[in-house]
Structures are given as structure tokens and as C-alpha cells.
Amino acid sequence: MTTLPAARRRARNRPAWEEPPSLIGLLGKGTVLTLVVLAVVFPLWSVLVTSLSSRQTINEAGGMVVIPRGFDPGAYVTIFSGGQVARAVWVSLIVAVGGTLFSMVLTVLAAYGLSRPGSLFHRPLLFLFLLTFLIYPGLVTKYLVVTSLFHLKDNLLALIVPSAINVFNLIVVRAFFMNVPTELVDSARIDGAGEWRILTQIMMPLSKAVIAVVGLFYAVGYWNIYFDAVLYIDDNNLQPIQRVLQSYILAGQAPQVGVAGSFSVMPPTIAVKMAVVIIVVIPAMVVYPFVQKHFTKGVISGAIKG
């Protein structure tokens, strides 16, 4: 281990052993990194611009628009005036919020239980969780359990309950709990704190960063649910947004937008399609900046220890 974090040291000045870069090296690096960043930013940009362009601009450009001209939020107005997209957004929001809460409560509880070496059945339980990494249950039997045993077909619970626990996330939270000094827990116990109090007033406040990251992972996971919906949801009113995105753009089906109830089946304009894409992107983009700084800490502590 170094005395000074390498990152901070480098920020101030180049370490003594590192010679100044050659011009070619600098240009090469700059080019590669710029291209990498552009590869992510450019598609987002052109989709956003197209979704906000007027029909005329889109026609002149011949499809996707890159240079913004003629601002027109019409596509968003159309979508949110009702219909399948608006409904799917609600479904996805409900699944994402409900699912994340459910997953987080179970994950934090289990992580706390598994982080206390003295607790009941500690080792067999830990083994039970870790073994899931080695055992693949199979698609078919899981499908049968969800649909035939628990009858969760066309029930939004089918998108939440069967995959509510992500063992990887659980291990990450557990690693954080284990880093809380035992003295702290012991002194709280001497002061009369029960397990609940220790968890909610000591463990969780000290692990805010990891709880935020794991929460984001769960939320994104629920927001991105696609194939589970193919398997378990047939009802059109219960389709999550990813399914709708898929049917609008990849399968090219006519969307049902407009006032709820009156199905105006018209081919989606490019702007409407791109607006759906933007709607799917937005939630992640909103939460992302708040948790980004914790990623490294969260991911690493779980990945390496295990």
C-alpha cells in the first residue's frame, strides 16, 4: 500500500519516475479516449436531438438528426397524452420502486445476518448464498415454479419476487458491514441496543455509500426488465417500458398513442420513437451522478472478497 493515494498524488504533479510523455503518445492517447467518449455520447446526442426535432427537420435530414434545428417537443406531448407508452412508464416505475424497496430490505437484512459470525446457522447460510454462483437452476424449471406453482403469470410480482435477491449485491453490502469495527457494535450492545437498533442506527448510516450503489443496481435492473416480461406477462396493460420500446422500434409495430381508450393506430414518427428511447434512458441518467463516485468502492469490496 502506498502512503498517498496514487490518484491524488498524480493530480498534483507527475511522479518523479514518470518521464513526460512524447507528443505522439499524447496524441494517440487523446485520440483513443476522445473516440471512446464520443462512441457513448454521440448516439445519445443524436437520439435526443431527433426526438426534439420537427417533422420537417427530420424529413430534410432523411432520418436521424445530428444538428439541432427547429425545436419541437410534440413527440413527448403525444406520448404523455396517454396510451401504451405512458402506461408502460407507470408499470416500470411501480416495478422499479416497489422492487427496489423489497430487494433492499431483504438484502440489507440478510447481509447483516451474514456479517455477524456468531449468528444462527451462519456458515451453512453463507454457503447457501455463495453456492448460487456455481449452480445454474435452468430456465425451464424456474419458469414452471413461477407460473405453475405460484401462479404469477400476468402478475407484476413475477417481475419482482423471483429475482429479488442478487447475491452479488448482498455480498457487497455484507463486506461493508463486516468492515464496521466490532468495538462500535459491542459498545452499543453494552448500552442496551438490540439488533434492530444496531442495524438501523450504526450499520446502515456507516454504509450509506454502498446502500446507494446497490440500490441503484437494483433499480436499474428492475427498470431494464425485458425478458422476464416476455416470459411472465401477456397482458398488454402490464407490459413494462422495455417491451414497448422493443415492439415500437425493433419489431416496428404501430404504437397506440393518443387519448387513452381511442386507439389511434398510426405508424410512429421517428421523433416519437426517439422520444421513447429518451424516456427509457432518463431514469438511469438522473440517479447516476449521485452514485457514480461510490461505484469503485462498492464494486471492488464485493468483487475481491467474496
Next chain:
Amino acid sequence: MTAPAAVLLLLFHYLPTLGNVIAFQDYNAWVGDSVVDSFVESPWIGFGNFAELFEDPLFWDALWNTLFLTLFQLVFFFPLPIFLAILLNSVVSARLRTFIQGVVYLPHFFSWVLVITFFVQMLGGAGLLAQTMHEGGMTPWNIMTNPDTFFLLVTSEGVWKDVGWGTIVFLAALSGIDTNLYEASASDGAGRWRRLWHITLPGLRPVIVLLLILRMGDALSVGFEQFVLQRDAVGYQAAEVLDTYVYYHSIAVTDYGLGAAAGLFKGAIGLVLILLANRLAHRLGEQGVYAKS
């Protein structure tokens, strides 16, 4: 406190795992009133489902597609995050580096539907590239529907989505390398390439080995949604992998015994591969997934 989560795992992970015994049954969902009844009343047929599976040329196609894609991605995708991490690590300005990291992590949080949508809009038949080529008087080629180059497309999609995210673990390993080593080697006259070869790469070795092992365990899972979503566009010859095979030849046609057999086959091979890789790692003097007791 662990109980609720443990119960969920028992119900939705271990119960389905045990349920795989229907791989040895001619499972018929309609003979009983419930899934348990059907299980009790369906006849046992030994390895009949496996025989059927191994006689199906489509299964072998799916298996070869899977293995080929895994191997291809191992060679052309796996080294990229290492390369990018070293590059990022060499960016001097901390602020600039944080910005780039923020941008390249982002696609990891996009769903496959979204990733493929972006690819369609950029490179597809009606996408930006085709549009530009059209204006330039060239005949646009459609990458999204060409089965012959599908493996390239799939790999690039994976790279776009996850190359940035993959750097996290390597960046952490890089920051853990003792800088005294660099200083000492520099004063002994090692240039930057020598330092890369003799300090940086050995420093990354444990992480590289660990990730390779984990990748081995997933050798038969190249991803699911990515292929289901593009199977129609390029045709099943190119896009059928084991997971999609199970879906289209089992769940979609309610031939559950066959799908369970395929799942069991896949799970068993995955388990064997990961144990083998781990043993190999120990032989090479690395820690692997779990330390040798």
C-alpha cells in the same frame, strides 16, 4: 434476519434446481391439476430427453454458436478493459479521468433493448450511417441483419455496453500497485514499456486470472436478451445460442423435459469448467475464486 432472503433463494433458485429432475421425465403439464401432480404422474424415461437433445442438429448448432461466440469474445473483448484501464490510469488530470470514467460506465446501465436500439439507429438500414452513405452516393450495407457478420456485431455491442464497466476492477488493482516498485525500477533504468511489462501487468495478474475463471463458468451463457432480440433480424442460424434454444424449443412449445435437460447439461458443463479453471489457477500459483485450504 437472513431468513426471508434465504427462503426466496430456496424457492426460486434451489427449488428450480431440484426441479431439474424432470429432465429424466416425459413431463406433461396437463396430466395433473397442479405442477406437483403433473410431476408425480409424468412417466420416468431415463435419458430419453438427453437422447432427443443430442440427436437434434439444431441443439448442436446452438451449442457451437455459443462456444464460438464465447471464444471470440474471450480473445477480442476480454483484453479491452485491461487496455482501457491502463490508458485511463495514465491520464494525469484527476478531473478529466473522472469525467471519462463517468461517460464510459454509463452504457452498462442500459438494457439490451436500448443498446440494440442505439445500434439500429446508428448502423442499421434506416440509421445514421446508412443515411450518410446514401447521401454520399454509396450503397448502404446493413450490419444489423447480416448473419455472416453477426458475431462481430454482437461483440461490438458487448464492448460498447460493458468495456467501460469492466475497467473498474482493473483500475482498482492498478491503484493498489506499490508505487515504490515504479520508482525503484525507474532509478534502475527501466523505461515505460519495461515498467508496464514487469510491474503493471504482473500487478494485474491475480485480477485477470480471477475474471478469466469466472468467465469460464459462464462459457455457455453468452447472454440471453441480446440474442432473443436479434434472432428475428439475422435468423436463427446465426443467433441461436443455448439459452434461446431452450426458450424456443422448450418453453415456447411446452416441451419442458427437453428444456430441463438442456439446462442441466449447461449447468453441469459450467460447473465443471469453473472448477477446472480454478484448479488450473491454483496450479499456476494464483489464488483463484476461493483460496486452497
